[in-house]
Amino acid sequence: MPAAVEFRSVSRHFGPASAPIKAVDGVDLTIAEGAFFAMLGPSGSGKTTCLRLISGFESPTAGEICIFGQNVSNTPPHLRNVNTVFQDYALFPHMNVRDNVAYGLMVKGMGRAQRYAKAEEMLALVHLDAYGSRKPGQLSGGQRQRVALARALVNEPKVLLLDEPLGALDLKLREAMQDELKSLQQRLGITFVFVTHDQHEALSMADSLAVFNDGKIAQIGTPAEIYAQPKTRFVADFVGSSNVLPPALTQSLGGPAKWSSLRPETLHIDPAGALSGIVTSLRYLGSGHRVAITTQGQDIAAILPSGTALPEPGQEIRLGFPPEALHVMVDP
Amino acid sequence: MTAILPAKSIADRLTTLFWRKPKLLLALLITPPLLWLGVIYLGSLAALLLQSFYSIDEFSGMVVREFTLKTYGELLRPQNYDIILRTLTMSAAVTIGSVILAFPIAYYAARYAKGRWKAVFYLGIMLPLWSSYLVKVYAWKLILAKEGILTWAVTQTHTNFLLDAALALPGIGGNSLSTSYIGMFLVFTYVWLPFMILPMQAALERVPTSMLEASQDLGATSSQTFRTVIVPLALPGIIAGSIFTFSLTMGDYIIPQIVGNSANFIGMAVYQLQGTAGNTPLAAAFAVIPIVIMLIYLSLAKRAGAFDAL
Numbered sequence: 001m002p003a004a005v006e007f008r009s010v011s012r013h014f015g016p017a018s019a020p021i022k023a024v025d026g027v028d029l030t031i032a033e034g035a036f037f038a039m040l041g042p043s044g045s046g047k048t049t050c051l052r053l054i055s056g057f058e059s060p061t062a063g064e065i066c067i068f069g070q071n072v073s074n075t076p077p078h079l080r081n082v083n084t085v086f087q088d089y090a091l092f093p094h095m096n097v098r099d100n101v102a103y104g105l106m107v108k109g110m111g112r113a114q115r116y117a118k119a120e121e122m123l124a125l126v127h128l129d130a131y132g133s134r135k136p137g138q139l140s141g142g143q144r145q146r147v148a149l150a151r152a153l154v155n156e157p158k159v160l161l162l163d164e165p166l167g168a169l170d171l172k173l174r175e176a177m178q179d180e181l182k183s184l185q186q187r188l189g190i191t192f193v194f195v196t197h198d199q200h201e202a203l204s205m206a207d208s209l210a211v212f213n214d215g216k217i218a219q220i221g222t223p224a225e226i227y228a229q230p231k232t233r234f235v236a237d238f239v240g241s242s243n244v245l246p247p248a249l250t251q252s253l254g255g256p257a258k259w260s261s262l263r264p265e266t267l268h269i270d271p272a273g274a275l276s277g278i279v280t281s282l283r284y285l286g287s288g289h290r291v292a293i294t295t296q297g298q299d300i301a302a303i304l305p306s307g308t309a310l311p312e313p314g315q316e317i318r319l320g321f322p323p324e325a326l327h328v329m330v331d332p
Numbered sequence: 333m334t335a336i337l338p339a340k341s342i343a344d345r346l347t348t349l350f351w352r353k354p355k356l357l358l359a360l361l362i363t364p365p366l367l368w369l370g371v372i373y374l375g376s377l378a379a380l381l382l383q384s385f386y387s388i389d390e391f392s393g394m395v396v397r398e399f400t401l402k403t404y405g406e407l408l409r410p411q412n413y414d415i416i417l418r419t420l421t422m423s424a425a426v427t428i429g430s431v432i433l434a435f436p437i438a439y440y441a442a443r444y445a446k447g448r449w450k451a452v453f454y455l456g457i458m459l460p461l462w463s464s465y466l467v468k469v470y471a472w473k474l475i476l477a478k479e480g481i482l483t484w485a486v487t488q489t490h491t492n493f494l495l496d497a498a499l500a501l502p503g504i505g506g507n508s509l510s511t512s513y514i515g516m517f518l519v520f521t522y523v524w525l526p527f528m529i530l531p532m533q534a535a536l537e538r539v540p541t542s543m544l545e546a547s548q549d550l551g552a553t554s555s556q557t558f559r560t561v562i563v564p565l566a567l568p569g570i571i572a573g574s575i576f577t578f579s580l581t582m583g584d585y586i587i588p589q590i591v592g593n594s595a596n597f598i599g600m601a602v603y604q605l606q607g608t609a610g611n612t613p614l615a616a617a618f619a620v621i622p623i624v625i626m627l628i629y630l631s632l633a634k635r636a637g638a639f640d641a642l
């Protein structure tokens with residue numbers, strides 16, 4: 001079975017060939033059918049451009065893109081069985097919600113009664129049954145987001161692209177929508193490609209994810225792999241609140257002379273521990289405490305479960321960790 | 333340290349006053365334009381309306397200041413009714429012609445022109461407006477005249493048959509372009525085109541690119557996107573432009589005098605009636621027609637949902 005989306009050394013450069021802006025640069029990527037795939041990366045790292053390459057609004061300057069095994073280089077956006085939920089939702093302001101949702105069916109020539117029935121079905125799926133006659137301007141941000149989702153899903157796409165769809169929502173609504181999106185995806189079995197720059201969102205929702213940096217993929221894998229075994233310093237920095245240790249410190253902890261990462265929750269107070277330092281801050285997290293110490297000019301954070309006897313700021317303490325917790329990174 | 337700095341000058345006191353009473357500043361700012369609009373503009377409009385309900389004494393030629401609908405009745409006389417119909421048809425044709433010509437230009441300017449090309453576009457649209465209207469109309473008369481540049485050009489390119497075919501059209505053809513309705517249509521369309529392009533371009537510029545991409549993404553072809561997204565969203569701008577071209581054509585009295593077969597138009601009729609004929613009431617009644625037509629047009633447009641995208 002072919003992959004839902006496949007990139008073969010795809011590049012998209014903008015500007016003059018002498019000094020190109022490498023928005024996407026030599027990306028290889030395989031997204032399995034039915035997967036919830038997240039693209040994570042800082043602003044300007046090429047996530048949106050990747051999505052636009054899949055939807056057809058950009059063409060690669062090198063490499064090729066296959067959707068379900070078919071090379072789509074010469075296929076215009078409206079002939080690709082791919083739909084997008086735009087970052088600003090892009091709902092048509094002059095149509096009501098029902099017409100917005102039925103739009104894709106209308107342009108394919110489906111009759112009015114049939115397409116309205118399908119639109120209502122979709123609106124029910126996103127819990128907006130009663131809103132069909134409203135104009136987009138009369139909806140809240142979360143409701144618009146769901147209309148945009150229904151409008152894309154009604155076409156029964158093989159791949160659904162979502163560009164930071166939750167970016168404009170407040171925290172509570174965001175979490176509710178995360179759950180809703182995830183369960184919708186599992187129920188419908190559609191391949192989701194989800195762009196975000198929120199690492200928690202990516203880790204909690206995706207089956208697999210790609211971390212972008214400067215138009216290249218820094219690492220691709222399952223959330224657990226990316227979180228526990230970051231390949232590069234960039235990934236460790238960006239994905240987790242992991243401690244990133246320089247080669248010298250890694251060596252002094254018994255590792256090789258390479259960069260390594262050490263997750264805060266693996267650290268505990270231990271009088272015989274390998275790490276010693278001065279406590280610089282102490283923060284209450286609800287489920288525990290976050291203690292920051294400084295050692296060899298490096299800040300290290302530890303998360304201590306509640307119930308632990310807490311040190312005072314300024315005090316010198318020792319921290320220990322199980323040997324397998326020290327993750328040595330392959331790349332510099 | 334004091335919490336409040338002392339008011340140093342009259343300016344400080346004034347800004348404090350305006351800060352405490354923001355409505356005062358607003359009132360000061362909008363009173364002059366409101367007076368202008370209310371008294372001079374709307375007032376004269378009311379006077380005009382009033383005049384149209386007077387009539388003229390046929391023997392003495394004096395205006396009878398008594399309320400009557402007689403003057404409006406006169407509009408229905410065949411020769412007056414013809415003027416109205418002729419003006420309306422010309423205005424509609426000029427408006428449609430302008431929409432068709434303006435759309436591609438406005439679309440290009442709104443979607444593709446960037447930086448320097450945008451400046452070139454604005455200059456190209458505005459430049460003709462800076463030269464005298466009369467100069468432009470007379471220039472067109474020369475272009476369209478029987479011995480004019482256009483005739484020369486079609487002779488040189490051996491396309492006389494096209495011009496002859498156009499001139500042979502019944503009703504709108506004529507001896508030469510400068511003495512035909514076709515010529516008048518061309519000149520009207522030329523002089524009012526900027527008034528269609530600019531609002532149209534402004535409306536198109538407000539349509540976000542993501543809206544067009546969403547339409548394509550949902551499977552619409554370019555022509556479907558054009559019909560179901562671009563046109564409805566640009567409609568307020570098209571309506572605004574058509575208000576200009578329509579009302580400007582309806583009120584114009586110079587172009588029909590210089591170009592065309594000297595058939596009468598509303599503007600010319602008003603000019604003659606209130607000037608030489610001294611029939612101010614009938615002139616006023618004629619002048620009310622464009623206003624009524626525009627009101628009908630706008631309410632129809634509103635009912636058709638032209639302003640839904642606003």
Ligand SMILES: Nc1ncnc2c1ncn2[C@@H]1O[C@H](COP(=O)(O)OP(=O)(O)OP(=O)(O)O)[C@@H](O)[C@H]1O
Nearest residue numbers: 014021022023042043044045046047048049050197
């Ligand atoms: N049409 C374009 N012309 C020139 N440069 C572009 C164009 N589109 C994108 N870029 C550049 O390509 C790079 C990647 O852009 P992209 O929009 O893919 O980033 P992103 O990862 O989606 O960022 P964000 O999280 O801010 O949305 C940026 O440096 C951007 O300036």
Ligand SMILES: [Mg+2]
Nearest residue numbers: 047048049163
């Ligand atoms: Mg983006």
